[in-house]
Amino acid sequence: MNLLSLEKHKGSLDLSHRNVMRLSFSRKMGVNHNFCAGFTILEVLIAAAIFSIVIGMTFLALNTGMSSWFSGDVEVELRREIIKALTTMEKELKYTAPAQTDLADGATATSLNFHLPNKDANGVVINWGNLVPSISWSADIITYERNVNGEIIRRTSSGEYRVLARNITSLQFSRLAPPDPFPDDMLRIDITVQKADKKGRVLNDTVQLLVKMRNR
Numbered sequence: 636m637n638l639l640s641l642e643k644h645k646g647s648l649d650l651s652h653r654n655v656m657r658l659s660f661s662r663k664m665g666v667n668h669n670f671c672a673g674f675t676i677l678e679v680l681i682a683a684a685i686f687s688i689v690i691g692m693t694f695l696a697l698n699t700g701m702s703s704w705f706s707g708d709v710e711v712e713l714r715r716e717i718i719k720a721l722t723t724m725e726k727e728l729k730y731t732a733p734a735q736t737d738l739a740d741g742a743t744a745t746s747l748n749f750h751l752p753n754k755d756a757n758g759v760v761i762n763w764g765n766l767v768p769s770i771s772w773s774a775d776i777i778t779y780e781r782n783v784n785g786e787i788i789r790r791t792s793s794g795e796y797r798v799l800a801r802n803i804t805s806l807q808f809s810r811l812a813p814p815d816p817f818p819d820d821m822l823r824i825d826i827t828v829q830k831a832d833k834k835g836r837v838l839n840d841t842v843q844l845l846v847k848m849r850n851r
Contacts, residue, residue, distance in 0.1 A: 708832070710840065712830065713802060713830055713838065716800040717800065717826050717842045720799040720800035723789065724799070724824060725844060728822055728848060729846055729849075730752055730760070730849065731749045731750060732820070733810070733848055736810075736822075741811065742809070742810055743808065743810075744807070745780065745808070746780035747778070747808045748777070750773055750775070751775075751777065752770045752771060775791050778790050779799075779808075781803050785802060802830045803828055804828065804839070805825065808822065808823070808824055821845055822846045822848055823844070824843070826842055828841075
């Protein structure tokens, strides 16, 4: 075999070896192409179902959170209305006496009329008499009641008028007569408030306050 024949034979072997490598490489690439092929219909449906569930749960959580926020906001507003009214009434009613109200022992009413003691320039209750204290009572009549607009109002016979609270559905004053466990100088106030939140749900709250009046 001459030199030219050897060169041709060597070239033929190199081509054959390259073809084998190319075929092997093509087979490997063919496997990867099959592996990286598009999703099947079943896989797409499963993914869509999972995505829908996640979106639904997220929306439910957000909706629940917003509803709780709106409800909590209304509850705070209602409780604020009750506290505002009771604070004002308690400050005044603790200075009146059972005999200075129009509510008898054991009676219940939706409004209350009462007198307050006269006070000096320093705001001290005028007390006449040393051995037998005698309070000087104002002739002005103060009234607490609920009006047709669902408001607790404070008005006086001298012409003063003030709104103490709104969204009121019920206002009640009671004096518990013996043998109830409360003395006759205790006055009970029951207030119920009600309001709808932004979702249309009606919320309400009820608070009771006991006020100890002067015993004389």
